[in-house]
Structure formats: structure tokens, C-alpha cells
Amino acid sequence: MSKPITVLVSIDSNSLLLGARHLKNYLNTLVENYNLSSMVEILETGSFGEYGRGVLFLVLPDDVMYSAKSEVDIEKIVLEHLLKGRKVRDLVVADFDSGGSVEATKSTSEVRIVLRNAGSIDPRNLEEYIALDGYQGLAKALRMTPEEVIEELKKSNLRGRGGAGFPTGLKWEFTQKVRSDEKFVICNADEGEPGTFKDRLIMEGDPHSVIEGMVIAGYAVGASKGYIYIRGEYFESVSSLRDAISKAYEYGLLGQSVLGTEFSFDLSVRLGAGAYVCGEETALIESIEGKSGRPRLKPPYPPVSGLYGKPTVVNNVETFACVPPIIDKGAGWFRSIGTQSSPGTKVFSLCGDLVKRGIVEVPMGTSVRDLVHKFGGGIPKGRTLKMVQTGGAAGTFIKPEEMDAELDFDSFKKSGASLGSGVILAIDETHCAVDIAKNLMEFFAHESCGKCSPCREGTRVIVYILDEFSKGRGTVEMFNQLYDISETMEESSFCGLGQSVPIPLRSILDRFKDEFLSHLNSPGCPVGVCEFDKPEKKKR
Template sequence: MMSKPITVLVSIDSNSLLLGARHYKNYLASLVEKYNLGSIVDVLETGSLGDYGKGVLFLVLPENTVYSVKSEADVEKIVLEHLLKGRIARELVVEDLSVEGSVEAKSTTIEERVVLRNAGSIDPRNIEEYIALNGYQGLAKAFRMEPRVVIEEIKKSGLRGRGGAGFPTGLKWEFTQKVDSPDKYVICNADEGEPGTFKDRLIMEGDPHSVIEGMIIAGYAVGASKGYIYIRGEYFESVASLRRAISQAYEYGLLGASILGTDFSFDLSVRLGAGAYVCGEETALIESIEGKSGRPRLKPPYPPVSGLYNKPTVVNNVETFACVPPIIDKGANWFKAIGTNSSAGTKVYSLCGNLVKRGIVEVPMGTTVADLVYKFGGGIPDGRAVKMVQTGGAAGTFIKPEELGAPLDFDSFKNFGAALGSGVILAIDETHCAVDIAKNLMEFFAHESCGKCSPCREGTHIIVHILNEFSKGRGTRELFDQLYDVADTMEDSSFCGLGQAVPIPLRSILDRFKDEFLAHVDAPQCPIGVCKFDKKKKR
């Protein structure tokens, strides 16, 4: 039997829970008790280890061996082989996440982790584990600085919003700080509604205190005394994680009155959304918090000056707030040294679609799409070829295989036609039809349009109708050109970012796969065999 202390970390997130993670964790704990291993083996929960598709992941320390568990028999094998006999259960090892005998797992050495610095290595239910890894040190340091100096440090770091817009974070904070008002607010936009995006959920589940600490620092810097985390109601595990962490922060004097003995007070609570995509737009989100229908406001005024209850309000994304504590703790120059000259720091990506390894990864700004697809995503399964990759989420861009060398940063759309957006990398293999992909995406936008303005309300449905014609083999060249006309109208006259963003993915797929769309005009059948042609009925 092994004599040194062993810790088994069970990866717990919304995906692994569906695969039985808590059942396997409890079964492991029962076997540890059965074999009298309790004195040397600790069974704990941690956040996502960053990889989906391999079952429930167990990380065994100090060997840093990651196992894939898909049954109780797998759990028993780990106990009998690794915990009792001290030898690796080779057939269950996830090789690309395990480095036997090394100080840290391979998944952390091939990435540059700032936001995910603690995910997969601490129990997110225990505030003391966060504190032990320099948690709330950034807040303590901020309290030794003047608020304006904190803002200058954020500005100097080059941190820009990670929700998609990329607006300079320090500048946004400065706008709010300069407004003379006794009431100010800080809001965390956790309404992660972009299809394919799940990074924020895993940050909140794996390291909730990093978000809370970032919000407190923001509150101190701008002079706000109240914060809200606006989160999708169906993110049950994230909501529970945040509420537990907030309660702990109050208990430790990190929230509430006179935080850490200072004269600064800050209260924080969670507000649930109903899952409307448009509430990712900050003014629609604010309307929802106020109890109104989640529809965007006319701007200006902008939230930093007049936001929640018409008071100055900072709205930032989950990932953005999680960047703040290490920036203050380690300094702006440390953060600015990562990434590119115009896009400092790292970016967390959601890898999804036809990839061997799906999950989250954090890499420096400027990493190429090719690296994300092949190095971190493992390429396309079953030897199939990549057909297209959508970057940036539903409102992002489609690019072809020859364009995968494009580096992703805040200038990538302008320079290479590839959107950074919310950090989605959606790989699509050669078995999918471009028309079917476009129709599926546009149906999402038509469903999620709030209906406030006619260009978006009507435009999205017109686009879906036209794409339906193509999918049935009833498209025409005139209808193909009409898609561009509708896109132009929506971009020029839609009320908010939802309608204005629809043309971006639509144009990119039409431009790059024009031949495939036009093949649906003259061909007797879909060239990919996906669309069900029906040319008998008239339009």
C-alpha cells in the first residue's frame, strides 16, 4: 500500500454531473472507507479539468495522473491498482492530460493560465483553498492604493472586455468613477447565451471567488457599494457555486460593511435571468434586473454614466472580472507581457463541434485558430477533413481551412476576417452542408430576436425563409442576392447589437461557400446529401 498522502480530485461541472460525477465520487469515497484508506486518501471536488468527451475525470495527486471514469468498475480499478497497489491503471489514463511524476499536469504547462489559474486544482466550495493560493491578495493590495491608481493599473495592463466587444476595461471604470453620484453599481454579465460558449460557466463553477474578488476591486475603484451577478437561470451548478462563495465571503468579512477593516462596504447578490440571448446586451440585462422585459435601451446615455436605476454602472463579463485580481496582485506589466502589443493577456476558448478534444483552454492572445483546432482540440475525429471553423460564437465568422493560420486577438477581424468574439471555436467537418449550417444558425437568431425593432424582427425571419428555400432545392440566384440585401438593411438599421451582428456570420458563410449555396439552385440533390430537396412545390 502507498504510504504518502494521496488526493483524488473529481472534476465537477455541469457536463460531468450529467455523466454521474457525484455518483462516482461518492462511490470512490465508499471504497476508500471499505479498504481503510481514509488516513492517506482524500476525495475532493474540483472544477473542470478542461476536457469534455472522456467521461468523468479523476485527477490523482501527487502523481498528477488523470483518469477517465465511465463506470463503477473503472472506479474500483483505480482504487485497487493505484490507491492500494501504487501502480498506474494505464488503460484508464488520459495521456494528454497526465504527466506521471511531474510537478504539475500537462494541461497547465501547454497553456498560459490566468483566468483558470485555480480551476481544476482547488475545491471551489472551500474559500480557504482559494485564499491559500493568493486569493484576495489582489483586493488587499488594492485597498492600499487610491481608487484612481487601481483604475490606472487596469488601464496600463491593457485589459479589454472578454465578452466580445473588447472595450478597454480601465476606461469603462474611469467613466463611472468620474460621475458624481452617491449610488453606483457593478454588474457581472454571466448571461452566457452564445451557442457553443461555456467558458464562463466553468469559471464560475471552478473558481467563483476569482469573479467575486474582481467585482469587489471594481466596486472599490469606481465607488460602488452594490453588485449583482446576472446569470442564466438554467445554470444550476453555477448559481449554487456563486451563492455558496458569496456566503463564505460575507462570513470571512470580504463582503458587507468595513471590508478587511477599511471604510469600504460592498454588497453582492445573484440575479437570475430567463435565458434570453438578447439579455447579453448590457442595457437589456439592466432592464431585466429592474424587473422589466429584457429589451435594449436607446443609447446614449451609456451604462457607465446612467445604467441600473439610472445610476452609474460598470458592466463586465465573468472572464474580465476574473482577470482583475492577478493584475492588481502581480502588476500591470506582468499581464501586458502576455499576448500581443494590441491585445494583452490570455483568452479562454470553448472548443466544440467536430473535435477530438472538446472543452476549455486558456492561451495567450494571438494564438492561431490552427493551434486551437489541432494542438489543443486534437483535430477532426475519424480522419475527416475540416470544412469550416466558426470563431467568436453565433455572431462570429466562418473561415475555411486555408485561413486557419489567422491569429486571434482584438485585431483579428479587421486584419484576417476572423472574429474573436466570446471565444468559441466551433469546428465543422466535411460531412456538413453550408446551407444547413446557415439555416440552423439563423433560426437561432430569429428565435432570440426580442422583436423591438422591425429590421431584426422581420429580417431574421426573411433570412430563415430564404434559406429554407435553398435547403429544399428551390433557391434562386435572386434569392441568394436578396440575403445580402437583408443583411445590409439589418446592419444599418437594427436597434441593438443582436440585429447588427447577424450579418457578420451570414456574409462570411455566403462569401466563402457561395458555390455550395448556388449548387442548391441547379443540382438534383444537395451535394453533401444533408438537405432534403423538394422541387415539386412552388415557392
């Protein structure tokens, strides 16, 4: 062995469930047993962007990615690659391509801004983040006036990555202009949308990018306190963030006199109980205040009157992670990526019936077809794609012939495809549209806070009707009633949860009307997976 070798082990929540820490420790043991410690360094890192292939190990500088599922696999890697310099071909992830740059990985079409460090640094090592220009954006921002920072954000046209797409610079400006003795910055890391896991992997793989973005926001708007509101179930993300916050305090990047300036900013983590409605910013604020997580009447809006009645900026994880490189490299650099109305990149969660599931970051305007086939590897087992849900639970369903739709903040108006929270859920031919709709509506019914009757009762009735269809007892009147309820919920629900339910429901009803109507007093589901096709449970 003539050159040092570094082995990066993906330690994210998915990998941990597959035994990543055990396999990493076993690798350490074998390296010591074979006297390789002086030549082989084993480091933890965040997600490489994929899951479902076992625990991933990246061997550098050879740029070889291995998928290991057992101690036997680890032994092969050590005996063959580390000792003899030969690839273990049956463990190689064949389609991995590092691209030689954190901004071009796995494919020359993937551009990494938010995920610039994920999978290449130890997220718990602040020095590694700093070595890759970490906190350069903050240092530059502190040499600018707050107004100049906000103007740079406005020029970049960074729009909130939480789904609404509201201009970030404009939101910050609202808060900055309000006179108040106290202001707050909140990171919405609740991520309660089914199929969405990008924020979790960002926080686990590069927590300092989020922290740096929040400190810059605090300086720009005049806030001295920040909170990261995160789902309590995200154990690894919580641990990663708390560790990163502690390190940032040690290095003078948080607390009194940030980087030796007169600006001070404190940051802490607040755990949520996993309520989907707390993804709505005012319900989130209520939860932080110790109240039941239910939305407030608006106006006033949080930038003017938010946490404890004080001006508050609320952005999500991905939005804050975009801020440091924008300040560091400039608005022009950011606008050169993506589309004119939606600059920059978007991180997508690829899930469902795909060969390669995980996260990918691509320029705004990338088509659904590329996300499914190029980055997702297409549909496994030789099956046929039936539909794709874009944008998450509150997003739209589209058919395969509509997949040329390019996703950005204007795509919904142009093609009916939704950007939303960045979910690409592929569904193959073995699934029934009725049960897909029923499963989705059960989620909304479960997560309704019950504050308003259109959402509380509307979701319940929708689930009842879809259950009747699933059991072959649907009627034309019931089918039409689903549209009537959708219209009522859209026009009169108190918050975005109830108002967004009609979007996925109508899109699947419109595109798969024949499949729903085939369930009218039907002896069996055409696909053969509905409730009335399942054998009855024997009574005791």
C-alpha cells in the first residue's frame, strides 16, 4: 500500500437502522488487526444521497463506493481492497460517480448547493466545515450592513423551499423594518410530509450550513435569538444539531460578540410531537410557546407579530442552507442556476417504486422524467409506471405521459405538476388508485387539528367515501360528492392543511376517473389490491 486511504461511512438515520455503527466498528477492528491503522483512516459522514442498498462506504482517493450489509462484506473490503488494492466487484455501487466536486456528484447534471458538504465531511467536525469555506458567508455578512445582506438575498430571488415559494429577502425585509425590542428567527424542521426526508438528511449531513444561515438571518433582521423546531422522532438530527450548536458556541460563532463583533445571537433546539399541522408556521409558533399546535388567524403575519407577539422570521431547513453560499458567492452566481423565475437548486426526495431511492439536488426546472428515470433509475422488477405524485402529500398526481413537466415554483400553473416539498413518489401498476387516495386522505384526517369543521369533518367524510369505493360499494353520487367536499374545504378551511387536501384528491380523481368508476358495485378491484379483494379474517 503506497498511499493513505480514507473510508467515509454514511452515518444517517437510514444507515443506522441497517447497522452502520456496528459495521463501522467492525471495520475499525479489522483495520487494527491487520496493522493498517497508519494507512487507513475511517471517518463518519452524512448521507450519500441514496438508501435501500445497505450501508455505504466510500473509499478515497479511489472513488469506489461499496454497499455492505454484513460483517462478511466488511471482511471482503478489508482483505481485497485495503490489503491488496483490488475492487470487490460484487459490492461496488456501479452507478456511483463522485464527479470530483461537491457541486457535481453522481451525475454531471446534479448541482449541489444545499448538499455541498453532505457525504464529504464529518458533520460533527466543525473544522472540516470551516475548511470547505464554512462560515465565510457569515464573516462576509458581518462586514456588510443588514440592509445590504437583505438586498443581496432579494437580488438572488431565493424563494422559500418549504413549498410556498415566498421570496426570502422580502420576508426578511418585513421583519427588519419593524421596530421591536426583541425579534426571533425560527427554522421549521418539522418535516411532517409523508415521503419527505430531505431536511432530515441535510441536518444529519451538514448541520452547520443551517446554523450559519440562521445566524446571518438574525444579523440581517436584528434578531438575537433563534429556535430550530424539529420533530422529536428525528433522534439523529436532534443529536447532530445540538452537537453542532455546542461547537459553534465554543468557536465564538454563536453567543455574545459573534466573531468578535457587536452582534450577539443565541440558538437552541425545540422538539415537536410530530403533528403535521405544526408545519404551518403559526401552529409551529404556538407549539414553541407551549400551547396546542393549532394555526392562528392571519393577519398579523409572523414577520410582524410572531413568537410571543414579536417580529419573527420563519424559514425551512433547505432555505437557510442556501443562504451562506449566496452571501459568499453573490446573487449573480445563484441566479445563474435554475430558471429565471425560480433560481438555484431544489433537493428532491425520491421514493416509492424506484430503483434508486434517496435525495438528489438538481437545478430548478429539471423534469419529472429525469428525476424518475435518470436519478431514480426507473421502475424496478420490469414493472410499468402508473403515476407519480409530485410535491408531497399535498402535491399533485400526474400520469407517465405528463412527466416532461419541468418542476419549479410556476410548474403547477403550467403543467399541473407541483414542486411543493420536493417529493417524487413513483407508483407502479400494481397499486390501485382508489387505495392510494384512501391512504393519503386517512393521513390528512388523522393530522387535522380539528379547529375548523370543513377540515375536521371534510376529511372524515372523504375517508368514509373512499373506503366505500375500496370495498366495491361506491356510487356516482359519492364520486361527485368528493368534488363538492373538496370545493368547500378549499374555500373555507382555516389553514393550509384543509385548503391543500383538494389538490391531491382532485388530481387523482381527474386522471383516474375510470378506475374509480370501475369500483361502482364492483365484484372486484381491476388491480386486485382493494379491501374487498382481501380474504376475510376468520372470527374466533
